Amino acid sequence: MTTTMKRWALSGAGRDNLKLVDAEIPTPGSNEILIKVAAASLNYRDKLLVDSGFGLPDPLIEPVSPLSDLSGTVVAIGAGVTRFGKDDRVISTFIPGWIDGRGFGTARDPNSRYLGSPLQGALAEYIVLHEDWAVRAPSKLNDIQSSTLSCAGLTAWTALVERGNIRAGEIVVVLGTGGVSIFGLQIALMHGAQVIVVSGDDKKLARAKELGAHHGINRKKEDWVEAVYRLTNDYGADHILETIGGAHLDKSLNATAVGGRISLIGVIDGFEISGGFSPFGRKRVVVEGIQVGHRRSLEELVAAYDLTGIIPVVDATYKMADFVAALDHLERGPFGKIVVEVG
Amino acid sequence: MTTTMKRWALSGAGRDNLKLVDAEIPTPGSNEILIKVAAASLNYRDKLLVDSGFGLPDPLIEPVSPLSDLSGTVVAIGAGVTRFGKDDRVISTFIPGWIDGRGFGTARDPNSRYLGSPLQGALAEYIVLHEDWAVRAPSKLNDIQSSTLSCAGLTAWTALVERGNIRAGEIVVVLGTGGVSIFGLQIALMHGAQVIVVSGDDKKLARAKELGAHHGINRKKEDWVEAVYRLTNDYGADHILETIGGAHLDKSLNATAVGGRISLIGVIDGFEISGGFSPFGRKRVVVEGIQVGHRRSLEELVAAYDLTGIIPVVDATYKMADFVAALDHLERGPFGKIVVEVG
């Protein structure tokens, strides 16, 4: 067996600092597994990381392989491993070590120890993970599809299911058609909910309807909040996946039903949120930050996709060498997920 | 029995429009009760209403008696009343008709039909309420004390107990020493929690400690968020009663523990909230609007005070004729509640 592999290494902010390099294949220690990576999927966070350095360790001791989400096959196991054996297909967890429940970290130092920075990430032909940091891949999804669940899929699941207790007949609004939004669409439909997709692109709205969305609102053609009122007979939305953030939160606050929930996820509109007080005081709106989710939820998400037979939406796949093109695609705005075929 | 009474009537924004007038004693209709009001307590909302007209019906058809919270005695009942009999001591509910569960209203038109505007309020010698809009007064509290529970007490209860599921050993931060904050202090202590009071006034902090507060932070002498870190060994606060609101929310976001809750209640810093995204993304903070609460919670609050024997804190009482002085006191910042003796 060869002892070297390719990996993408980011040595600082900016694409100039991103290189495809040769590296040693790592060796699994106690309770660790060596995974031959098949595919890795991109999230908006990865773009921020590469382009702005946001989330990079400071100082950066050694170049980091970006990306947190992977599918692959266990090719070697370290001493004491009990969760997996050789040849098992696995996917990664986004927040290593968060198994269930409340998790860890303090008010001053919250946990942000994720794969893909500060920990070595998925864009490498091989990766070593603690056995607790992986779960079995869905048996009904191929490697490319499987690689999309760890962050975007789990974020939507945590927002709607683990925290939101979504139920049939409820009204869900997703903003845009990126990874989290399309997972939100699928997961909401899985639970019998009514889904309204807001986008500035009629073609994307048409694709969302093909996937089962009940309504599409073109936010460039009408005020989307008013449209939600119209489509729901003034009731509003029980759940909103706020993937834009910033000052856009104000619109979501207005669109929310009495007692409804906004899952705060995205920072496209910036790192400072703002909005009116009135929806809090008169509608008892809940705004909850979603930090991807824990391993138990990821296992439930895998089971849900395996049972329902729904297929995650992959907009495009790129070869390992073409990671920069994949980043460009992400920047243009995908419909669903973008995946790099690693192995 | 006399057929006329005194009531305060507000005919528009501004104290010039506030007058103590004579009025007919109302007659209870079907399922209604006539209450001889003993005491009525003030909330910050009442000050806003009188001084800025915020929350007044527009147009204002007839002058409204301010104040939502009252204690009194049932002196007559209408046809079909089953919940109360003559001579029963009662207190009012803030949101008429919200018995339990989700309540009513839409995204476009949330419910804001409260006593004291647009509905006739408590500052009258007699008031007629639907029997569903009142609950039995606490047997251990006198009329003045009983009149403080309906809005400020229930708001703190809803935030910490009904929605927050507070438990012993948790850490609660209350901001200032107004009505909701001091109720928050008492209710948190009732549940074995640790309470940190933030204030700009050492004398008030000393009084809070006499009531059982574990720690006081003088926000004029140190950064209160850093002080919360210090006092909690960086853990942060499980619950914060955000009675200031506006841009101050950012501080509360930083002070919150991983997975902690901020109950958004106050508008002292304005009607536009803002804050950083990071606490949402890295600590999964929940910000929830508190709209006082429902009748079932108010009944639980009454039971809790009756059982524990704790006494709500009344900073001062005023005679009916001195309502304007009571408003002035509220404006200066009370320690606990201000009550008008009506009857």
Add this chain to the structure above:
Amino acid sequence: MTTTMKRWALSGAGRDNLKLVDAEIPTPGSNEILIKVAAASLNYRDKLLVDSGFGLPDPLIEPVSPLSDLSGTVVAIGAGVTRFGKDDRVISTFIPGWIDGRGFGTARDPNSRYLGSPLQGALAEYIVLHEDWAVRAPSKLNDIQSSTLSCAGLTAWTALVERGNIRAGEIVVVLGTGGVSIFGLQIALMHGAQVIVVSGDDKKLARAKELGAHHGINRKKEDWVEAVYRLTNDYGADHILETIGGAHLDKSLNATAVGGRISLIGVIDGFEISGGFSPFGRKRVVVEGIQVGHRRSLEELVAAYDLTGIIPVVDATYKMADFVAALDHLERGPFGKIVVEVG
């Protein structure tokens, strides 16, 4: 308009005491609505009531019309009615006055004031209900289908959704193919769950699979608990609708997953439940009694059926005059619901 109508009247235990009689059409009082009944559906409780007198008022002052579940049209409204107008299609609530939340009653005297005893029930051409005791009928279901939701449909919804927070990928076991079980099947499928149906009849199992059941177990051919272990890779069931009760509970306890829930609903095996302790101590099983549900849940159920387009399963319909034949059918064991066409 005619002033008399037909109704079925039960004057005591036993079918001899059941008669189709003429009666005055009632007049709606304040806040009441007069409904022309279109259809009424049967529940196992109705059979117990007629055949054993179980649940009849004692003493029985006047003969009672059986059945709690109806669909119909508002034909007149009393003073003060705001929820409905003439010609609105409505269905009844099973527990009059339970709007949301905790409800009423004491440990010594729990509430059992239901339609169809002790209150006048649905098997009459006209019925007067308080406007709070009805909800709008589903717009996508006809009268016969709509009449099935109030008790059996809501019981399954309360068990799985309101109390059970069912989610996609979970495993649900329903016992038999009566009304609650088939609603449980549909509602679980609506939420993306996996459904296992246990029955002693292969034909019914085949029909359940046509409706989407993932697995059928013929309990006469194998131990159903072992079969659940086999089908779930030993995991067990997240939710069991225990519609048999009595000593059969022991089997459900054994079939339940770690942390799973049993909704205790039925009394086919008697009014004394029993089972082993070990599943409680080692699997933390929850056994929860389901008392149909409140009005807010019924409104959600209506919305869920209207959105998903799923049609409740009606095994057979009978004419008003043939109510006794409908009871016989119920006794033989229906597949889904049995409905009487009243109007």
Add this chain to the structure above:
Amino acid sequence: MTTTMKRWALSGAGRDNLKLVDAEIPTPGSNEILIKVAAASLNYRDKLLVDSGFGLPDPLIEPVSPLSDLSGTVVAIGAGVTRFGKDDRVISTFIPGWIDGRGFGTARDPNSRYLGSPLQGALAEYIVLHEDWAVRAPSKLNDIQSSTLSCAGLTAWTALVERGNIRAGEIVVVLGTGGVSIFGLQIALMHGAQVIVVSGDDKKLARAKELGAHHGINRKKEDWVEAVYRLTNDYGADHILETIGGAHLDKSLNATAVGGRISLIGVIDGFEISGGFSPFGRKRVVVEGIQVGHRRSLEELVAAYDLTGIIPVVDATYKMADFVAALDHLERGPFGKIVVEVG
């Protein structure tokens, strides 16, 4: 440092098989800590284990040290340990490895891997535990007091707080005055609840009242269910700690309030539970099995005792050599906990 220690070893069912023996002091491996045990407390399970062999591994490969609950001091750490350092005071967790959330095990093979069987238990001068299996001891409690929390204390906390969301003003019934019941009393009082203690011994009832119990019922002098009705004005109990079990469950079902909870804990009346259906159907009672609890809850319990300053009730302490006398005391029925001083 010496290399041998004393431990109690059980080689089969019956006290004849219980011996105080010499053994090697174990050595901590990777991620393990060596604890010098200071104190170990007894639970009813330990009595069952020794006297009946219930819960012993079958076959029993090597004699097991009984008891699950200990306090002690870390005297050595293995490689990679990060949670503790030398000289840290710790207590054990009852269910090793259950950190938070749902936990593990299947319907067919639930987890029952506890300290004190099948795992080596606390009745030894030294014990090696994985660092994940211990938490910091309360700083305000001495070793004897600290040793009581792991099983009895946590069971009461899980029942009332983690699962029961107890709140001020609620009504709690505890049965008898054993370890779980007295912890239930203290934890309920900590949360402002009203506590009713049921016992057959007036002296124990008097001691319970000294601890703050609101009411005592002597079950030998009156029907305790009727007494609960009387004391609560028919309302019933929001929470019952059912530490007797078996057919006694029926009484608890009758005593429970509408929507109340029974935490099923004990097997004094046998391993087969039974009771009437009616409280489930008419009061929506929840019966939930309590399997001690997870580590996050134990940490909360420690924090709650440290904050409130309440002291667990230790009825008697015994020397290591007198473990059999401690078992005898347990059999007679303690008031609170019995502890063995090990170190």
